[in-house]
Amino acid sequence: MRRTAVIGRPNAGKTAFTISFATYLGFQSLRFVKQTVEGEAVELELSQEAAAASLVSPTPHKTTSIQALELECAVGKGKRQFELLDTCGLVEGIHPERNIRLAMAQSLQLIKDADLVLHVIDAAAVGRNQDSFGVLEEELASWGEARGNYLLLANKMDLPAARAGLAAIQSFFSALPVIATSARTGQGFKEVKKYVLRIL
Amino acid sequence: MRELSVEELLAKVKRGELGVEEALGQLNRKDQTPTLALQQAKARLNSLVGLENVKKLVEELEAFIVIQKRRQQVALATEPLVLHMIFSGSPGTGKTTVARILGELFRQLGVLPKGHLVEVERADLVGEYIGHTAQKTREQIRRALGGILFIDEAYSLARGGEKDFGKEAIDTLVKAMEDHKDQLLLILAGYETEMEGFLSTNPGLRSRFPIQIKFPDYTIMQLEAIAEKMLSEREYKLSKDGRAALRRQLVAASLSGELACGNARLVRNLIERAIRKQAVRLMQTGSSSREELMLITAGDLGGGEGF
Numbered sequence: 177m178r179r180t181a182v183i184g185r186p187n188a189g190k191t192a193f194t195i196s197f198a199t200y201l202g203f204q205s206l207r208f209v210k211q212t213v214e215g216e217a218v219e220l221e222l223s224q225e226a227a228a229a230s231l232v233s234p235t236p237h238k239t240t241s242i243q244a245l246e247l248e249c250a251v252g253k254g255k256r257q258f259e260l261l262d263t264c265g266l267v268e269g270i271h272p273e274r275n276i277r278l279a280m281a282q283s284l285q286l287i288k289d290a291d292l293v294l295h296v297i298d299a300a301a302v303g304r305n306q307d308s309f310g311v312l313e314e315e316l317a318s319w320g321e322a323r324g325n326y327l328l329l330a331n332k333m334d335l336p337a338a339r340a341g342l343a344a345i346q347s348f349f350s351a352l353p354v355i356a357t358s359a360r361t362g363q364g365f366k367e368v369k370k371y372v373l374r375i376l
Numbered sequence: 377m378r379e380l381s382v383e384e385l386l387a388k389v390k391r392g393e394l395g396v397e398e399a400l401g402q403l404n405r406k407d408q409t410p411t412l413a414l415q416q417a418k419a420r421l422n423s424l425v426g427l428e429n430v431k432k433l434v435e436e437l438e439a440f441i442v443i444q445k446r447r448q449q450v451a452l453a454t455e456p457l458v459l460h461m462i463f464s465g466s467p468g469t470g471k472t473t474v475a476r477i478l479g480e481l482f483r484q485l486g487v488l489p490k491g492h493l494v495e496v497e498r499a500d501l502v503g504e505y506i507g508h509t510a511q512k513t514r515e516q517i518r519r520a521l522g523g524i525l526f527i528d529e530a531y532s533l534a535r536g537g538e539k540d541f542g543k544e545a546i547d548t549l550v551k552a553m554e555d556h557k558d559q560l561l562l563i564l565a566g567y568e569t570e571m572e573g574f575l576s577t578n579p580g581l582r583s584r585f586p587i588q589i590k591f592p593d594y595t596i597m598q599l600e601a602i603a604e605k606m607l608s609e610r611e612y613k614l615s616k617d618g619r620a621a622l623r624r625q626l627v628a629a630s631l632s633g634e635l636a637c638g639n640a641r642l643v644r645n646l647i648e649r650a651i652r653k654q655a656v657r658l659m660q661t662g663s664s665s666r667e668e669l670m671l672i673t674a675g676d677l678g679g680g681e682g683f
Binding site for chain 1: 382385386387390391392393395396397399400401403404450451604610
């Protein structure tokens with residue numbers, strides 16, 4: 177099955193995006209398979225509301241394992257299946273917590289293996305602080321350019337500061353496609369779906 | 377510093393010895409290094425004397441592979457990559473050398489996972505009793521998986537008539553070409569006339585080998601260039617009269633027909649013998665200046681005891 181990795185800094189809205197994108201594709205109940213850093217697989221079936229309540233949090237590094245969702249999309253008369261993998265947020269440097277280091281290594285491995293990478297960026301945070309891009313973004317951008325199949329999602333577009341953030345993201349990642357999204361309002365999901373289906 | 381593998385990099389991140397962005401950076405450069413290796417392989421091919429048709433074909437193939445991959449990325453229909461080849465030409469015209477470079481090139485382009493070359497001949501494929509051949513052939517195919525199986529003097533598989541086991545080897549090879557489509561590249565090599573006869577008696581084979589490359593005999597001037605290249609690789613050089621002596625020898629070999637059955641290999645033997653003779657000469661004269669240690673003279677190349 178083709179794999180799509182959702183990556184980004186902590187609190188960019190990766191999990192919220194994953195959940196609402198699955199809902200947008202018509203899934204009421206979400207069957208997550210958590211691939212923990214210890215190598216176990218834990219299944220978890222949640223309704224959209226329950227998932228949003230239990231998996232999404234304003235504190236960074238809520239997600240510390242890969243959360244895989246098997247999704248399918250109607251294409252013409254058939255269906256296209258793919259895996260959407262929510263990952264642990266990436267930060268620069270060496271994280272003091274072992275668990276998070278393990279989870280970030282898992283994310284890196286996945287970025288390397290995935291067929292498509294969706295890089296989620298908090299556009300509102302970028303709008304508030306124009307210098308929020310670091311080495312991490314530079315490396316990811318050059319990687320994305322080299323590998324292809326790399327899409328940037330300027331997320332949290334429902335917030336007022338995000339408009340300025342979107343412009344900053346577009347100029348920083350000038351060689352990569354950017355789609356403005358909002359996990360809360362569903363903005364941009366149509367374009368994301370189109371892009372995903374074209375690649376997978 | 378030795379380059380770390382992906383696993384080692386990730387293990388370092390896990391142990392907290394390496395920052396996430398540094399690991400990303402190293403993974404990044406790792407992904408980009410193949411292009412350097414690709415350029416080196418191409419440079420090696422382009423440094424070969426002559427073989428203009430081969431160089432042009434390789435360029436075409438590279439462009440074709442890259443574009444097919446890009447088409448695949450944007451989900452356009454792609455042509456299957458069937459790259460089995462037939463190399464026809466006299467001995468010493470560069471068939472094995474080119475095959476080896478192609479393996480490396482295709483590995484860098486992502487067509488072959490390993491890109492190594494397994495060189496076999498009839499005796500490696502054909503067995504002695506019924507059933508033995510398929511087993512032996514499959515064993516060689518297994519060795520070559522992920523790379524190139526290069527069958528030298530492939531026409532010999534078809535000699536010996538109806539009862540010969542060579543036919544069984546051919547059948548096994550044809551089956552493997554289908555079964556391991558993405559993992560095996562087959563090159564059949566041999567003299568031009570014999571290969572032509574081989575293919576015309578096995579009409580099904582020709583269509584399975586879409587790429588047919590002819591390796592022409594080298595001209596005397598090309599052989600001179602090859603000799604100079606071989607010498608400079610070994611850090612030797614020809615004196616003026618040495619160059620004249622080399623040409624005389626090549627012309628003589630060409631007239632006697634020796635050249636056509638040795639080509640670059642004949643030149644290599646000539647050069648290696650000259651290097652030995654130079655060593656003997658220097659031992660006798662006792663001189664060992666840097667210049668003298670490098671120079672090959674007419675005397676080293678002369679002496680007509682054949683090759």
